Amino acid sequence: MNASTASSWRRTLTSEISRISGLAAAIVAISVVHSATAQSPLISRELLLRLYYLPILVGAYWYGAPGGLLVALASSVAYVPHVWETTRRLEAGRYAEVVVFHLIGITVGLLATGQRRIADRYQRAAATLERANRELRDSYEQLQRVDRLKTLGEVAAGLAHEIRHPLASIRGALEIIAEHSRSDGPQAEFSRLAMLEVERLDNLVWEFLRYARPHKPNLQPTSLREVVERVGAVLGVEAERAAVTLQLVPCEAMPDLFVDALQIEQVLLNVTLNAIQASPPKSCVRVCQHVEEGYALIDVIDEGPGISAEDQARLFSPFFTTKEKGTGLGLAIAHRIVRAHRGQIEVQESSPSGTCVRIRLPIQRSNRPAESSQSSQATT
Numbered sequence: 001m002n003a004s005t006a007s008s009w010r011r012t013l014t015s016e017i018s019r020i021s022g023l024a025a026a027i028v029a030i031s032v033v034h035s036a037t038a039q040s041p042l043i044s045r046e047l048l049l050r051l052y053y054l055p056i057l058v059g060a061y062w063y064g065a066p067g068g069l070l071v072a073l074a075s076s077v078a079y080v081p082h083v084w085e086t087t088r089r090l091e092a093g094r095y096a097e098v099v100v101f102h103l104i105g106i107t108v109g110l111l112a113t114g115q116r117r118i119a120d121r122y123q124r125a126a127a128t129l130e131r132a133n134r135e136l137r138d139s140y141e142q143l144q145r146v147d148r149l150k151t152l153g154e155v156a157a158g159l160a161h162e163i164r165h166p167l168a169s170i171r172g173a174l175e176i177i178a179e180h181s182r183s184d185g186p187q188a189e190f191s192r193l194a195m196l197e198v199e200r201l202d203n204l205v206w207e208f209l210r211y212a213r214p215h216k217p218n219l220q221p222t223s224l225r226e227v228v229e230r231v232g233a234v235l236g237v238e239a240e241r242a243a244v245t246l247q248l249v250p251c252e253a254m255p256d257l258f259v260d261a262l263q264i265e266q267v268l269l270n271v272t273l274n275a276i277q278a279s280p281p282k283s284c285v286r287v288c289q290h291v292e293e294g295y296a297l298i299d300v301i302d303e304g305p306g307i308s309a310e311d312q313a314r315l316f317s318p319f320f321t322t323k324e325k326g327t328g329l330g331l332a333i334a335h336r337i338v339r340a341h342r343g344q345i346e347v348q349e350s351s352p353s354g355t356c357v358r359i360r361l362p363i364q365r366s367n368r369p370a371e372s373s374q375s376s377q378a379t380t
């Protein structure tokens with residue numbers, strides 16, 4: 001039992017004890033007043049007798065028919081000797097009151113239980129509705145993201161086409177210049193340099209295109225440990241520059257995953273780079289692997305300033321960035337890749353002393369890429 005369960009259990013116990021003591025005290029108080037006024041006029045005695053109904057009604061309301069019955073029984077035990085004391089004979093009418101105590105206790109108890117069941121049903125229906133509403137909102141946000149990424153992919157494809165076309169012409173022109181100039185002359189040297197720049201631009205455009213439109217995942221048995229180690233090696237320099245210790249915590253029990261190694265590497269690069277960029281100097285970024293219920297979990301934990309709830313809601317949307325030179329695409333792309341692997345990526349925890357981003361990938365062999373992601377990728 002954890003501390004919060006124990007404390008809630010203690011609170012419930014205290015409240016039950018005070019309720020039961022309240023009921024018992026009410027019965028005792030009524031009996032005492034009843035005895036003290038034994039000789040007073042009939043009307044006030046009759047009135048006091050009816051006060052027993054108060055604890056009976058409250059007991060029935062709180063604890064249903066069993067509660068009503070028990071309080072009615074306790075009230076009868078208090079009431080009957082008193083009647084005997086005052087009358088010294090069997091007065092059917094006064095003893096019949098005891099039967100009414102019990103009938104009222106049971107009836108009100110049954111009604112209260114019925115009422116509570118209806119209230120519970122409404123509460124459950126409200127919770128289901130709330131859940132459905134949340135899921136609908138999530139799907140809508142997901143659709144919006146896919147839509148924006150699709151637009152981005154189309155823009156990227158158009159841009160790539162527009163840029164690569166003139167680049168091909170420039171390359172052709174440079175080759176002609178190079179052919180018609182002396183191989184050791186300055187013209188040949190300049191055209192060689194220009195050709196290198198053209199190639200660099202061409203690669204850049206393709207890189208952008210690849211970034212904006214990831215291919216359908218090519219699922220192959222992959223060692224997650226090796227992927228994480230490659231990410232560690234690539235980001236080592238970045239971490240050193242930021243004076244951040246990058247710690248990789250592997251999991252011995254981790255089986256090979258059926259994933260697209262390059263895409264998962266891209267995801268881990270984006271997430272870990274964010275963690276390094278958010279970390280203060282001399283802090284530590286940990287990339288920890290675990291296995292949990294058929295999923296491989298990769299937690300990227302930093303000691304940075306955390307992500308506000310408001311920012312968390314927009315984190316995976318394309319172009320959301322708080323960095324001067326950020327594109328805001330890192331997490332949007334990571335989200336799309338992970339979804340295409342039927343996995344999840346989420347902020348598991350975030351506070352002013354750090355953030356944990358959790359990536360969850362299915363372990364089983366049959367993890368084909370998600371249909372919706374495939375089709376969305378095919379169109380983007």
Ligand SMILES: Nc1ncnc2c1ncn2[C@@H]1O[C@H](COP(=O)(O)OP(=O)(O)OP(=O)(O)O)[C@@H](O)[C@H]1O
Nearest residue numbers: 274275278320321322323326327328329330331355
């Ligand atoms: N570990 C983290 N701690 C604090 N903020 C984070 C963390 N990870 C992401 N963020 C926030 O999420 C935003 C979006 O991240 P994302 O990787 O998508 O884009 P970016 O890092 O800004 O730009 P890019 O990745 O293209 O260079 C970041 O600008 C940053 O504000």
Ligand SMILES: [Mg+2]
Nearest residue numbers: 270274330331
């Ligand atoms: Mg980033």
